[in-house]
Amino acid sequence: MARPSYNTFASFTSAGLGKFKSRGQTAQVDSLPQHSSKDSPVETKQDGRLSAVDYVLFRVAAFISVIGVLAIIAYTVFGPRAVPNPSSNIIKVPSRLKSDSAQGTSFLDHEKPISAFAGKTFLEHNIPFIDIPDSLVQDVYYYRWTTIQRNLRYIKAGTGYMCTEFVQPVGYAKAFGSIDAAAGHQIDESRWLRDTFYGDDYIHLYTRGPADALQYTQWILDAASRRAMVTGDSDYLAAQLDDMVRVWHLWDSVYDNAAGLYYYQPVWDAQELSLPGFIADPNGTDWDLRKDGPDTFRPSHNAYMVANARAIARAANLARDGLLEVQFSKLADDLEEAMYKRMWAPEQEFFMDIIRPNNPNLTRLTGREQVGLFPYRFGIGLNKSYAQPAVDSMFDPEGFLSTYGPTTLEIRDPWFYAVKPDDYCCYWNGMSWPYSTGHTLKSLAEIYRSETTNVTAEQYFLYLKMYAQTQQKDGQPYVAESHYPFLDSWSADSWNHSEHYDHSTNNDDVITGLFGIIPQPDDTLKIYPIVPANWTYYALENLPYHGHLITVLYDKSGSRYNVGKGLSVFVDGAEVYNGVENSIQIPVPPPILPDEALVNIAANPTGPGQYPAINATYSNAGDFHYKAIDGVLFYDTIPDNRWTNDGSPNLNDTLTVTFARPRNISSVTLALYSDIARGGVIDVPASIEIYGPHGLLAVVDDSSSLLPNDLNEISFDPVETRSIAVNMYRKSSDVYVGVCELEVWTPPAPGPTYYAVDAYLTGQDTSVVLDEASVLTANGAVVGGLMSDSNVAFSGIVSSGGSADLTLSYSNAGNSTVVLSVEVNQVAQTSLSLLPSKGKYVDIAASVTLATGKNYVSLRGGSDNVDVKLETLNLV
Numbered sequence: 101m102a103r104p105s106y107n108t109f110a111s112f113t114s115a116g117l118g119k120f121k122s123r124g125q126t127a128q129v130d131s132l133p134q135h136s137s138k139d140s141p142v143e144t145k146q147d148g149r150l151s152a153v154d155y156v157l158f159r160v161a162a163f164i165s166v167i168g169v170l171a172i173i174a175y176t177v178f179g180p181r182a183v184p185n186p187s188s189n190i191i192k193v194p195s196r197l198k199s200d201s202a203q204g205t206s207f208l209d210h211e212k213p214i215s216a217f218a219g220k221t222f223l224e225h226n227i228p229f230i231d232i233p234d235s236l237v238q239d240v241y242y243y244r245w246t247t248i249q250r251n252l253r254y255i256k257a258g259t260g261y262m263c264t265e266f267v268q269p270v271g272y273a274k275a276f277g278s279i280d281a282a283a284g285h286q287i288d289e290s291r292w293l294r295d296t297f298y299g300d301d302y303i304h305l306y307t308r309g310p311a312d313a314l315q316y317t318q319w320i321l322d323a324a325s326r327r328a329m330v331t332g333d334s335d336y337l338a339a340q341l342d343d344m345v346r347v348w349h350l351w352d353s354v355y356d357n358a359a360g361l362y363y364y365q366p367v368w369d370a371q372e373l374s375l376p377g378f379i380a381d382p383n384g385t386d387w388d389l390r391k392d393g394p395d396t397f398r399p400s401h402n403a404y405m406v407a408n409a410r411a412i413a414r415a416a417n418l419a420r421d422g423l424l425e426v427q428f429s430k431l432a433d434d435l436e437e438a439m440y441k442r443m444w445a446p447e448q449e450f451f452m453d454i455i456r457p458n459n460p461n462l463t464r465l466t467g468r469e470q471v472g473l474f475p476y477r478f479g480i481g482l483n484k485s486y487a488q489p490a491v492d493s494m495f496d497p498e499g500f501l502s503t504y505g506p507t508t509l510e511i512r513d514p515w516f517y518a519v520k521p522d523d524y525c526c527y528w529n530g531m532s533w534p535y536s537t538g539h540t541l542k543s544l545a546e547i548y549r550s551e552t553t554n555v556t557a558e559q560y561f562l563y564l565k566m567y568a569q570t571q572q573k574d575g576q577p578y579v580a581e582s583h584y585p586f587l588d589s590w591s592a593d594s595w596n597h598s599e600h601y602d603h604s605t606n607n608d609d610v611i612t613g614l615f616g617i618i619p620q621p622d623d624t625l626k627i628y629p630i631v632p633a634n635w636t637y638y639a640l641e642n643l644p645y646h647g648h649l650i651t652v653l654y655d656k657s658g659s660r661y662n663v664g665k666g667l668s669v670f671v672d673g674a675e676v677y678n679g680v681e682n683s684i685q686i687p688v689p690p691p692i693l694p695d696e697a698l699v700n701i702a703a704n705p706t707g708p709g710q711y712p713a714i715n716a717t718y719s720n721a722g723d724f725h726y727k728a729i730d731g732v733l734f735y736d737t738i739p740d741n742r743w744t745n746d747g748s749p750n751l752n753d754t755l756t757v758t759f760a761r762p763r764n765i766s767s768v769t770l771a772l773y774s775d776i777a778r779g780g781v782i783d784v785p786a787s788i789e790i791y792g793p794h795g796l797l798a799v800v801d802d803s804s805s806l807l808p809n810d811l812n813e814i815s816f817d818p819v820e821t822r823s824i825a826v827n828m829y830r831k832s833s834d835v836y837v838g839v840c841e842l843e844v845w846t847p848p849a850p851g852p853t854y855y856a857v858d859a860y861l862t863g864q865d866t867s868v869v870l871d872e873a874s875v876l877t878a879n880g881a882v883v884g885g886l887m888s889d890s891n892v893a894f895s896g897i898v899s900s901g902g903s904a905d906l907t908l909s910y911s912n913a914g915n916s917t918v919v920l921s922v923e924v925n926q927v928a929q930t931s932l933s934l935l936p937s938k939g940k941y942v943d944i945a946a947s948v949t950l951a952t953g954k955n956y957v958s959l960r961g962g963s964d965n966v967d968v969k970l971e972t973l974n975l976v
Contacts, residue, residue, distance in 0.1 A: 194221065194769050194813040194845070202294075202692065203673045204642035204649035207231075207661050213242045218735035218809035219249050226293040230610065231639040234561075237610070240568040243577035244606040248290055251602035252298060253277065254731035256860055257699035258848065258896025258954075259309065260301030263290065265603055267732070268596060268739045274312040276705050278305060281316035281370040282603040284404075285538055287323035289605045291330045294644040297697040299327055300336065307343035308925035308956045309895065314350045317369045319404040321347060322478065325411035329619035332646030332691025338418035339901070339952040343925055345424070348408060354395075356456070360438030362401050363456045366393035366528075369401055370535060374508070374528040375467045376455055378515045391524075397462075399451035400539075402439050403475040406432050414621075436480055444481075449489035451475055467513045468493065470500060470536045476543035482550040491547060491555045494540070494563070502585035504570040505532050506540055506563070511585075518586055525592045531582040534604035537567050542605075545613040548630055560630045564614060567606065579604070596739050615640045615652060616683070623690055627652060627669070628683045637661070647692030648672050654682065699896070701765075702757050702844040703731040710861055711760035711868050714842070718748040723838065728755060733771055733841040735809040737780070742773045744782050744838035745830075752829040754791075755842060760857035760868045761877040762822045765844050767815040770826065773838030774808035782838040784808050785828035793821045803831065811843075822879060854894050856883040856970040863890030863962070873911060873939055874971050882911075883970045886918070886962025893958045894973055901952035905945060907974040908932055908959070913939040914966030923958040924948050932959070934968055941971050950975070 208231050214223045227245045232238050251264045255276045262276055263286040269277045283306065290299050303324045305311040313320060321344050328337040355362050366374045377393035384390060409432035416425035445452045445464050451472040452464040473490055475481050481490070493499040493510070500506035508528045509516050517530035541563055548555050571579045573590065580601050581592035592598060611617050615638070616629035625645060631638055636656040643650045651670040658665040669677040669686055677686055704712045708726050716725040723744040732741045745753040768790055776783045784806040790798040798816040806812050824844065828837045849858065855877065857868045865885035874880045883892055912918060918934045930946045948957075957975070962968055 194811045202649045205651045205670050208641045217246050228643040229641045237568045240571050240577045241610050247600045250600050250734040254700050254703045255705045257701045261298045262302050262305050275310040278311040280318045284319040284323040285605045288608045291327040296331050307340050313347045317401040319407050321411040322407035325414050334418050337415050341415045341419045344412045361397045363395045363397050371528040372526050395456040397454040400471040400474045403478045406435050407478040468510045470508045473543050474539045476546050484552040487547045488553045491553045504583050507585045531591050532585050533582045538605035541609040557630045558632050561632050624685050626685045698845040699848045700843045702729050704729050713758045715756050717753045718745045720744045720746040728839045728842045742838050742840045746836045754825050754827045756825040758823045761881040762820050764820050766818040767813050769813045769843040771841040773840045783835050785837045786831040787829045789827040791825040792819045852974050852976045854973045857881045860893040866890040886968045887964050890962040891960050895956045897955040899950035904950045904975050906948045907943050907945045909941050909971035910934050911939050911941045911969045912937045918963045918966050918968050921960040925956050
């Protein structure tokens with residue numbers, strides 16, 4: 101009999117994937133074991149979240165003949181079991197997280213500080229460790245690395261990682277769940293992770309990918325520039341120059357030539373219900389106006405644009421483009437001068453908002469908002485006449501100083517709210533927002549180092565500790581959206597939504613502020629700590645910098661770390677400095693850049709209906725199996741993002757992932773979920789079997805070797821397969837299994853040929869179909885359903901830059917020409933006219949210009965009347 105096919109989410113008619121099984125059947129893969137049950141092995145609980153496509157599959161399965169069903173069951177129950185490959189094994193640390201060549205130090209305990217957290221392999225490999233005399237600040241520091249970890253999402257092979265703001269997606273998010281409001285904060289924070297691909301991928305999403313850099317005001321370009329000083333990869337920044345200029349000019353439409361400033365509604369400055377809205381609607385008669393605010397010139401937005409312009413000038417310098425360097429340096433200088441002229445209020449000694457409509461004289465507001473403190477972090481206002489008043493306001497009990505502050509509006513202001521007047525989530529007129537606190541801490545650090553004011557290191561640490569005190573809930577470190585200024589409670593912290601909210605920095609403020617790590621554009625590192633005078637020790641261990649690991653130790657007596665008195669600095673494990681000076685600049689070796697990262701070919705950012713597809717022999721109603729390949733990885737009970745078989749009558753259940761075309765793989769990584777320690781019923785499997793096209797590939801029969809709430813890589817001999825099945829056995833009848841993410845890591849596509857079915861597909865009918873006329877893949881997989889709304893987006897196309905010949909293989913079964921627009925890095929470059937080909941595959945060529953590094957090439961459009969299919973894209 102013919103071998104049964106894997107189940108998938110793709111529709112029966114359009115994908116041509118052969119037979120489908122009804123829910124509860126054993127996964128249809130060669131030599132799978134029986135899924136044992138007290139009752140019938142066929143009957144299992146219905147999944148409680150049927151998508152439209154799942155429902156179609158279910159109805160199709162219902163019509164499979166009884167004979168066919170019985171034949172499949174007989175095959176899976178009584179079919180031969182293959183002998184596992186003796187070389188199969190489990191690797192506790194996935195290959196992409198194995199230690200690199202840089203050797204660090206081991207003065208500190210690297211296990212105890214993270215012992216309570218999930219995902220330890222990520223933390224052990226990636227984060228710098230600290231030792232300070234304040235346990236509150238230290239505990240929050242380690243917790244905040246887990247908030248970054250939770251919010252890292254793997255999108256798709258070629259596109260890589262991004263950082264979300266909410267661990268649960270929100271409706272107003274843009275491409276892949278991106279929100280640009282806090283992207284600068286996220287880049288600032290994640291630049292201190294040892295693996296650089298997290299930041300590289302995320303920046304590309306805005307400079308070359310489809311993320312919206314105009315949704316909210318942002319300082320992404322500035323953050324990218326400063327991050328390059330951490331990685332030492334100046335070529336990466338220089339290669340982004342054209343893309344940075346494109347992102348800059350997105351803001352041209354909100355530039356006021358007469359004022360010399362940028363304007364935007366405060367809601368899109370990430371601050372709804374802030375002062376301008378209340379001034380514009382004092383009587384509360386227009387909710388939208390009060391909530392969103394009128395178009396306003398704001399110190400925050402304009403400071404971001406100054407910083408972004410200077411980042412472009414630096415990139416131009418690295419790219420040896422003198423004209424652009426001069427142009428953007430002047431733009432930055434002119435904008436900064438306009439801020440002093442228009443926004444600085446001598447009578448209030450503060451940078452102020454200016455409402456734009458009906459205000460021909462550009463009269464400034466009189467209320468002082470925390471956004472007036474943001475410019476200092478970008479080097480604006482760092483002389484005594486500007487900076488001292490800012491410091492005074494930060495430590496004024498009628499200004500911004502509060503128990504859980506700083507506040508977003510001065511406490512003395514008539515519109516200040518100590519508590520929210522209603523249940524709306526996001527009041528900026530008085531609450532303490534970590535988003536703003538991160539900015540303010542950076543401004544305070546820059547003011548301190550300017551040495552133009554009377555601010556002390558003790559005052560900086562007071563703010564840092566106040567921030568740590570704010571980031572608490574139920575006696576544990578925790579961050580949500582906003583906090584009451586005088587109450588020990590979060591003012592915006594909605595269930596299954598705000599948890600571990602990634603909208604701010606904390607650890608960057610510890611590293612660059614407290615420890616004083618000041619990245620430099622050359623092969624040096626500046627260290628300028630801001631620590632209280634009574635501290636007798638502090639340590640920052642294995643900080644990644646230019647591909648090396650830096651350790652900074654201060655030991656007043658020399659007895660804590662036993663490397664001598666004073667400050668000691670180590671580079672890659674070797675001591676390079678010991679002395680009494682705490683503020684120093686040291687040389688570091690030339691940057692070591694990482695090899696190209698592996699890609700996860702199992703990730704599906706689109707959802708059911710597209711590839712890769714996933715199915716399960718049983719899914720708990722609340723734990724949809726798609727969550728196991730959506731690229732979102734965390735191990736919390738609430739919010740959740742996992743598949744489990746909780747409630748299954750089977751003693752073993754199978755997750756089956758199907759790729760659009762056969763792929764060469766040699767491992768599967770499972771992020772195994774366990775809530776047993778929290779009183780739940782999910783634990784790691786008793787054993788795991790991995791099945792491929794011809795039987796068993798690997799077995800893990802020792803559950804003690806499996807890491808709960810962490811990554812487990814199971815390796816086997818390389819195999820080409822279109823499907824991979826993971827069969828997991830429960831430990832007992834009342835304990836179940838769960839997977840937060842199933843990953844398959846492979847080397848990236850080498851090019852120059854890229855398969856259309858690997859692209860990111862959008863459009864109502866755009867999908868993978870099987871076409872016998874195509875012979876470039878073993879299963880004839882191509883992209884069909886191209887309509888006017890279609891976009892076939894190829895990411896991760898690596899180039900050395902310059903002109904390239906683009907060749908598209910397509911078929912056109914109609915009688916009319918179909919035109920596709922070709923975009924490179926979101927810029928339209930040319931178009932392709934696909935002539936009728938009678939359903940045969942033919943080539944069409946054009947010339948395009950690629951950027952250095954990874955490119956994002958999109959083919960947009962199609963026809964609502966003509967059947968067009970895409971096979972491959974070739975770029976040389």
